Amino acid sequence: MRREFIFGSIVATLAVLALSVVWRDALWLLVFVMPVVLIGWYDLLWGRNNVARNYPFFGRLKELAVEERHIPQQAVIQNSREGRPFSVVQRQIVADRTRDESGTQPYGSELELRATGSEWLAHSAYPVDEIEGALTFELGGPRCTVPYTSSILNVSAMSFGSLGPNAIRALSRGAGLGGFALNTGEGGVSEHHKSGGGDLIYQVGTGYFGCRDEDGNFSADAFSESVATESVRAIEIKISQGAKPGLGGILPAEKNTDEIAEARGISPGEAVHSPAAHKEFSSPRGLLEFAERLRDLSGGRPVGAKLCVGRESEIDDLCEAMVETGLPLDFLTLDSADGGTGAGVSDFVNWVGCTIDLALPLVHRKLSDHGLRSDVRLVASGKVISSFDLVRLLALGADGCNSARAMMQALGCVQALKCNTNTCPSGVATLDPSLNRGLVVGDKSQAVANYHRHTVEGVKKLVAAAGLERLGQLDASCLRRRVGLTQVATLTESLQTR
Ligand SMILES: Cc1cc2nc3c(=O)[nH]c(=O)nc-3n(C[C@H](O)[C@H](O)[C@H](O)COP(=O)(O)O)c2cc1C
Incomplete structure (x- = not known):
């Protein structure tokens, strides 16, 4: 790849210069060619990244893609349960609340409610209308x-x-x-x-x-x-x-x-x-x-x-x-x-x-x-x-x-x-x-x-x-955790603390 880059960068630069003899505006092509050539030669001679030294310019592009991968991930690739430390669903909850929106959600939960470790509140068949006291x-x-x-x-x-x-x-x-x-x-x-x-x-x-x-x-x-x-x-x-x-x-x-x-x-x-x-x-x-x-x-x-x-x-x-x-x-x-x-x-x-x-x-x-x-x-x-x-x-x-x-x-x-x-x-x-x-x-x-x-x-x-x-x-007995595929414990039971 190094040889290809050296050869390609020289040919591309000479080609643009030759073309500019017959068509002056061709010099504008250098705007695209020169950054690739200069960055590539820098990587080749002085680069501190192994991949970029072996694959001038393109190795750097790859590094950039890895470093900034969260941008396409967040924008287009992630499903609602993905995203770390906070998932799309979690971030959406905050976003809705900041906009003073109701926070209602269509169709049903997107979370894995049946997964081991999932937790929920044990509601009552006799809920109260409003609790007493300030929070x-x-x-x-x-x-x-x-x-x-x-x-x-x-x-x-x-x-x-x-x-x-x-x-x-x-x-x-x-x-x-x-x-x-x-x-x-x-x-x-x-x-x-x-x-x-x-x-x-x-x-x-x-x-x-x-x-x-x-x-x-x-x-x-x-x-x-x-x-x-x-x-x-x-x-x-x-x-x-x-x-x-x-x-x-x-x-x-x-x-x-x-x-x-x-x-x-x-x-x-x-x-x-x-x-x-x-x-x-x-x-x-x-x-x-x-x-x-x-x-x-x-x-x-x-x-x-x-x-x-x-x-x-x-x-x-x-x-x-x-x-x-x-x-x-x-x-x-x-x-x-x-x-x-x-x-x-x-x-x-x-x-x-x-x-x-x-x-x-x-x-x-x-x-x-x-x-x-x-x-x-x-x-x-x-x-x-x-x-x-x-x-x-x-x-x-x-x-x-x-x-x-x-x-x-x-x-x-x-x-x-x-x-x-x-x-x-x-x-x-x-x-x-x-x-x-x-x-x-x-x-x-x-x-x-x-x-x-x-x-x-x-x-x-x-x-x-x-x-x-x-x-x-409210106490831990109000919460449940799935501790196995078909086993449920209150949170008091499931937490083994010394
Ligand atoms: C940008 C940032 C700066 C923080 N600075 C401090 C700090 O100065 N002192 C401290 O005790 N904790 C600091 N923390 C930790 C938080 O106060 C908090 O304990 C921790 O992030 C857990 O809360 P969270 O999960 O809601 O973020 C910082 C956290 C973040 C994200």
């Missing part, structure tokens, strides 16, 4: 003096930096319109977070962004300043996230703009490292004492911790420490191993941590065993898209749920899988102003509020269909 829960245990009444669905942590300014503004305004909260992620509280009137959960990560001194240590003064705004309703200490538990991160220099640096309390233009572990604590007791300190500094606001479950014994240790110290966390946010990230390392994205369907019942049970369940609220995240996804996690023990990627989809994310390249085509996960302009804050804030409202309303309908009068009556 909210109180965030704040015995040590908290300013509890927060939270929606059962909030926006999961995504920092300004992983999302662009318009995306954060639209989420903030959407949360304000819909009466729910937006987690700042570990990048600090930016002006964009405060712009739309939504409630905020301030996340304190290992980089202590927004609450650090010049050396990257926790600073009580900087923390007090960050939480001084009334919209900060709670504080979440990030221990780990499902997509990359136990791994730190780096903010590349080119992403460290003046605005990002201001929100994070760092100097612009330099790469900044977030370590894997916190400097402020290295034991359950240390975590609880740090949480108590943040509670005091924030005037008594709820303080919790976010983690993806790894070693089960560490959950026991945490429960024991809460009992021994009398300093229970106000909430625990449990993230699923199949959760999202702006940029993750594939070993960690795929093979570290426990998924939420196993982690949530485990932690729920351990807290109950230690007599802590009424003090510590449980928030769960991991691929919450539909109202059933929410009901499922509430039934498994959650008081509320967070969603990151469904909210991104409500903002217009098309699952292009470019969050780590700053080239997100929908302008959601990029800082490039020329791409951010695609995301119109007014439209998308309404879309986010619509998605939230329809999803929470859907929960009401599902709980009523189960014949329950209140959300609090």
Whole structure:
């Protein structure tokens, strides 16, 4: 192929030049010929890709087709059940809800309802018309003096930096319109977070962004300043996230703009490292004492911790420490191993941590065993898209749920899988102003509020269909799972957690 390319490129160039002697306009053909010739010769001589060096230009075309295969796949090839991490059916649910459409579906289910592992809600022959009570829960245990009444669905942590300014503004305004909260992620509280009137959960990560001194240590003064705004309703200490538990991160220099640096309390233009572990604590007791300190500094606001479950014994240790110290966390946010990230390392994205369907019942049970369940609220995240996804996690023990990627989809994310390249085509996960302009804050804030409202309303309908009068009556016995071709178990029975 190399020989053919060398011969072909010389002949094609000479042929066009010869033709131009008799027909001047033929020179225009070089517009098509020269890119192939120049790129091909570059690949041949200096290319770093094996296939492209052997098959100049055409090898590169093939690489491009592989890299961008999701575009034709999503546009024409996929059936409704395909698409990863989210299928066409799942993305359609979000799209319908953002457009305020009814979400009705013709003809019947497109899912494999008879497959082993499929789950459903056991409805009642005696459904109720409407359930009682608001779909909210109180965030704040015995040590908290300013509890927060939270929606059962909030926006999961995504920092300004992983999302662009318009995306954060639209989420903030959407949360304000819909009466729910937006987690700042570990990048600090930016002006964009405060712009739309939504409630905020301030996340304190290992980089202590927004609450650090010049050396990257926790600073009580900087923390007090960050939480001084009334919209900060709670504080979440990030221990780990499902997509990359136990791994730190780096903010590349080119992403460290003046605005990002201001929100994070760092100097612009330099790469900044977030370590894997916190400097402020290295034991359950240390975590609880740090949480108590943040509670005091924030005037008594709820303080919790976010983690993806790894070693089960560490959950026991945490429960024991809460009992021994009398300093229970106000909430625990449990993230699923199949959760999202702006940029993750594939070993960690795929093979570290426990998924939420196993982690949530485990932690729920351990807290109950230690007599802590009424003090510590449980928030769960991991691929919450539909109202059933929410009901499922509430039934498994959650008081509320967070969603990151469904909210991104409500903002217009098309699952292009470019969050780590700053080239997100929908302008959601990029800082490039020329791409951010695609995301119109007014439209998308309404879309986010619509998605939230329809999803929470859907929960009401599902709980009523189960014949329950209140959300609090929902538990794992309301759900069924097909565990074999002809075997069914309640979710309580089917989940074998240590
Ligand atoms: C673009 C992006 C940025 C994220 N940034 C953070 C972060 O700063 N802190 C954090 O704890 N989790 C972060 N996450 C994880 C989410 O908060 C959430 O836990 C996870 O995606 C699971 O929720 P989902 O399945 O609804 O997306 C991020 C996720 C995404 C997609």
